[in-house]
Amino acid sequence: MLPLSESAAAASPISHVVLVVDDAPETLRMLCDALALEGYTVLVARDATEALERFEMGVPDAVLLDALMPGEDGFSLCRRLKAEPSWAHVPVIFMTGLAETEQILQGFACGGVDYVVKPLRIPEVLARLATHLRNAHVSRLAREAVDVAGLGVLLLDSQGRVAWRSPQATRWLQQIPALAEGEAAVRHWLLQLLEQGEALVTLSDGSQLQARHLGPGGPGERMVLLRHLPLAAAEAVARDPSQRRLSGAALTPRETEVLSWLAKGKTNRDIGDILGMSPRTVNKHLEHIFEKLGVETRTAAAAIASSLLLED
Template sequence: MLESTEEQRPVVLVVDDAPSSLGMLCDTLEGEGYTVLVARDGDSALQRLELVAPDAILLDAVMPGLSGFDTCRQIKANPVMAHIPVIFMTGLSETPHVLEGFACGGVDYVVKPLRAQEVVARLHTHTRNARMTRLAREAVDVAGFGVVLVDARGRVAWRSPQAALWLQGAAGGAQPGRLPDAVYAALEDGSDEVLLALAGVQLSVRNMGRVGIGETMLLLEQRGANAASPSRLANAALTPRETEVLSWLAKGKTNRDIGDILGMSHRTVNKHLEHIFEKLGVETRAAAAALATGHVF
């Protein structure tokens, strides 16, 4: 059973046109520490998602009106909801159906009749992984930067909360899911940095190179009209993983805490910190944390 207070109970949205048949599953989920919300079709599920962001979604594939597959596509197309893990639970067991479930953004596929404890085990794993991923990605904003991942087609694959906030004012006629044209022009020219005008300030967009399969990482930093030269932190060229470690360090986490959050051993955390200290030119955790939180020595 999950250990959680009433305020911290994870929320799961169950979407099925016959929720009464899922009574045992819902009872099991409640008993395992989840708060369960129910929607009878895809449209009502999307309406609920405008009001609450659950930790996970259990989604039937075949429903009146909007299918589960199309519902999942709409969820994943919305950056606000895209991080929510979707687990299909359906009677469709043919390989094409399973493949479509994953292609539209699902993280798992369970065939009915359901085995409640199996669903709970899968749900718990995906919920935990999604939370750790979200926390790790949001950590990059601590240092005052934003991060955007762009896929091979130029589409925004992921953006940190700070990046999303800044880019709201930098759309400049860009199509949904894409960056302003000036960014793509700079990338094609091989430029390492492009500046975007944003209501009296500038947004620096730096190309950090390839990460993962076919994705490019862009580091965003807001600069005022009288911005000073890039900070020591900006010039340190930290790797994405080193940035995550430094961000959690700035939050006061111990090496063991950081290891648990990022899924690595505390020895690996120590090695990352050694590289961070060397790149920043500091010798202590306090000095590195001070740089990350914007303090000047």
């Protein structure tokens, strides 16, 4: 790890950690100096093995990755990072002298978010890095909002494969005995879910997991919302059919986020700050939520959310 300069540390008390993976000493030196001046904490790896060791010690906020290195190349390393659920959220920016369309497409296909061509233009690299760090921060807030609400999210590609899953969703999928055979079993179950729109599955502890298809999540992508039903909550829903309102409300992912923070007692301004929207936009989402839940007040909506979005 390279130390920050005193001025950079003062300007950025909370520093993002960037892992630079490159076998060229000059590139490493140039990038490390530039990143340190911008206030980043820098980790260095000279090949794929060292990069994986850095991840095992602590997950960085972003990776600048050389595509061509001795031994395992950057494309293969990126695929390995994206295959690990706890690492998959980290944005990977490729750096390489390969400028052919085929190589650029390969970088994106294996999970990279951006591609810069050598010789590097440092201002461009810094601008792209800052943008992807901001996007990753917003995405993390969204994931935390969903997980705080006791929900999980899966994002499926056009083939029904899991392209992204929230940490909570990952934990629940590992508790489904019927899916213990691996990714193929998970994919088969998800394809059936997409056809039916909604499904319940029993977890290893006897509780249930409700999966609901929410519709498109992006070009060619589909989103699935997961909600855990502890035994007590499942019995409560069975006793009181009115408690099914949230299950049948078909809230959008953004409405679910807004409702989760409302249930935690946040004001419209608080929710707007957390989710990056204006209080007026939050109010519009709440109007739609009230209509879908069949309630008229914040208190009633929060009560429904609190009663159903329970964790063990």
